[in-house]
Amino acid sequence: MGVITKRIKFSTKGNTDIINITTETASAVLNSELKNGSVTIFVPGSTGSITTVEYEPGLVQDLKEFFEKIAPESGKYQHNIRLQDGNGHAHVRATFLGPGISVPFVNGKMQLGKWQQIIFIDFDNRSREREIIVQIIGE
Numbered sequence: 780m781g782v783i784t785k786r787i788k789f790s791t792k793g794n795t796d797i798i799n800i801t802t803e804t805a806s807a808v809l810n811s812e813l814k815n816g817s818v819t820i821f822v823p824g825s826t827g828s829i830t831t832v833e834y835e836p837g838l839v840q841d842l843k844e845f846f847e848k849i850a851p852e853s854g855k856y857q858h859n860i861r862l863q864d865g866n867g868h869a870h871v872r873a874t875f876l877g878p879g880i881s882v883p884f885v886n887g888k889m890q891l892g893k894w895q896q897i898i899f900i901d902f903d904n905r906s907r908e909r910e911i912i913v914q915i916i917g918e
Contacts, residue, residue, distance in 0.1 A: 780916070780917070780918055781811075781813055781915075781916070781917065781918065782914065782915070782916050783811045783813065783914070783915045784912065784913070784914045784915075785807040785811075785912075785913040785914075785915070786910050786911065786912060786913065787800055787803045787804070787807070787910070787911040787913060788908070788909070788910050788911075789908075789909055790906065790907070790908055790909070791899075791901035791903075791906055791907050791908075791909055792901070792906050793901050793902075793903045793904055793905045793906045793907060794852075794901075794902075794903075794904060795842070795843045795846055795847075795872070795900060795901070795902055796900070796901040797834075797839050797842060797843070797898055797899075797900050798898060798899045798900075798901070799834045799896050799897070799898055800820070800829075800897050800898065800899050800911060801834075801891070801896040801897045801898075803913075804818065804820055804882075804889065804897050804913055805888075805889055807913045807915065808884050808887060808888075808889055808913075808915055809887050809888075811887075811915045811917075812887075813884075813887070813915055813916075813917035813918060814885075814886055814887055814917065814918065815884065815885050815886065815917050815918060816883070816884060816915065816916050816917015816918060817881050817882065817883050817884070817915075817916050817917065818881070818882050818884055818889065818913060818914070818915045818916075819879055819880070819881045819912075819913070819914045819916070820879055820880055820881075820882070820897060820911060820912075820913055821878055821879035821911065821912045821913075821914070822878050822879065822899060822909065822911055822912075823878070823910070823912065824878070824909075825870055825873055825878075826866060826869040826870055826873050826901070826902050826903040827873060827878070827899060827900060827901050827902060827903070827909060828872075828873045828875075828876035828877060828878060828899070828900045828902070829876070829877075829878060829879050829880050829897065829898070829899055829900075829911070830876045830877075830880060830897075830898060830900070831880065831891065831895045831896060831897055831898065832895070832896060832898055833894040833895065833896070834896040834898060842900070846872045846875075846902070849872075849875070850868045850871040850872045850875075851868060852868045852904070854867070854868060856868060856870075856871065858870055864904075865904050866902075866903055866904045866905075868902070868904075869902035869903045869904060870902075872900075872902040873900075873902050876900065880897070882897070884915075884917065899911060
């Protein structure tokens, strides 16, 4: 059993920026030389999330509109009152999806559905440099 940890780094625009990280994750799994196991994709921080979707422009827009409805940026958040950083909505939104997912792989290939891609969503209210941890466990 082996454990390999990789990192994916990129810049975001913030404000519910949705980034497809499937290719980078698949490359990390393939280059790990492990054949069968599980890959965990995790974002350190509390204003970003990882999930899977069919990554296409209509759904990307739908997601942005959905999060604005359930946790509007202009809402009243105790976090903003206490810390004055204006990103209370980002913290609330991120809790709905969570910071990571796990995907099995077989023969070095992630077992995603035909239309399923891995995405990172940056809910923060500003652009940022992000780093995603990809931990591959298998044999």
